[in-house]
Amino acid sequence: MSESDPLADVRARVAALLAEHDPATTDRLEFLRARYDAGLAWVHFPPGHGGLGYPRDLQAVVDAELAAAGAPDNDPAGNAIGLGMAAPTILAYGTEEQKRRYLRPLWTGEEIWCQLFSEPGAGSDLAGLATRAVPDGDGWVVNGQKVWTSAAHRADFGILVARTDPDVPKHRGLTYFICDINAPGVQVGP
Template sequence: MTDLMDRVRLLLERFDPTTTPREEFLGARFDAGLAWVHFPEGRGGLGLSRRRQGEVDDAFAAAGAPGPDLVRGAIGLGMAAPTMLAFGEDAMLDRYLRPLYTGEETWCQLFSEPGAGSDLAAVATRAVRDGEEWVVDGQKVWTSGAHLSQRAILLARTDVDVPKHAGMTYFVLDMSTPGVEVRPLRQITGEAEFNEVFLTGVRIPDADRIGEVGEGWKAATTTLNNERVAIGAGRARESGQIGLVAGRWREDPGVRSPEKRSELLHWWVECEVTRLAGELLGQQMEAGQPGPQSSALKLSFARLAQQVSGFALELDPDEGLTYDDWTMTRTTTNSFLARGPGFRYLRAKGNSIEGGTSEIMRGVIAERVLGLPPEHRPDKGVPFKDVPR
């Protein structure tokens, strides 16, 4: 087989990264198996070690080549793709993986509900089979980017006569389907990147079911673990909030003091430990999908994002009083690192909620990583229809 870096070189020779349209270049990269090298051949990969992805990404970046949109495409790239690879049929992978990678189709996640946020297994959105289709009715909430998305991964209840974890099924939803209504949710920042999504008589082909009927929880767990890795991991040193603070420290002597220097070093070390933990988790993923350790990574990320964004305000309190725009806007990106420190401080409050609350992360770590006794669950083994709501 052609050496991996030879494949990169040949692709760059054939498709000039400075003149080739973005979607065309990313499509060629997918077809060459250089999208996710650990994916199977024909699925954007070459069946190689996950560790080699960094070599490919670095080579393309050095050549000035466009990469996938890791912000707007985060849910598709980090959650939908690995879940479909693990549970989807060949026809589904053929249909969805390539446009997902190129950014032609943006994805959102229809999991949480008003009565099933922290307890995802309590979802009440119903999917009833009607021949070769499913009819879905219900409400989802806190859906990032739903107003920008063409596709969604959806968890719905298909059986109320069994315990809650056993009665769910996982689907792909076309967001343009009749009966899908997206409404904005205004956040503390004044923006609306989150949404409520109402589903009324929405029809989904059975061909868009991911995994077996009633095994949605198994697939959803794969999604959640990948989500927590995607949220918490970072390859580059000084990435995220700590990178912005360190940059400000170097550029502006006026914010420096011995006390602040000590605190900056403390947070830098904490962020570096989290980054290295993410690297270790990535290596462990060579053996399969991420496990419950991903919850620790996500918990650490949420805590550090809030602490470091608060420290950024301490460096310059006056700057924290300024704000870009308090009116409600429909954001077109989930990235907020390019915004001012006041915005980042407010937005970081959501990090301990999105992707699973910090309280839930601590419970997962206690039970599934440390092996502590589980909390009492009065609804364990009880058919969903008999669980008080």
């Protein structure tokens, strides 16, 4: 494989993946994990995190060649928040431990994500949200209510925005959290 020619390298990696994991006989999840590990999940992400550090436009080549071979996809519509919002945020701001923990199962669809932004009194006006988070030992305690959280009923994690500093202007003092939907105290309603 030639990293000096990213297009040739991507095509060679796709061919190697297909040779080692025939889509017709490989379990869907096994195939998706192998694709992630080969750097073909998000080619523009760094190596070790589902990518190769290549230009984003090469993802279309990967996707087209895998689709033509009948390879399974990761159901992007079923985890749109995870793939479109959580993954890029974790990549940009998460610790290495968070990247290792969350990115692979997020991409394979083993863990579904939802968005926990809107509130009864604030709607989509994030500056008006009332949910508070206060430090507690090595973690945080979050108190508040979120609404209109599409896919929360089937999500494993949510990306949550909470107010962490009430003494600054309302458009500041907000923090992004990863919320385990199955944690004690988290209630999901219809």
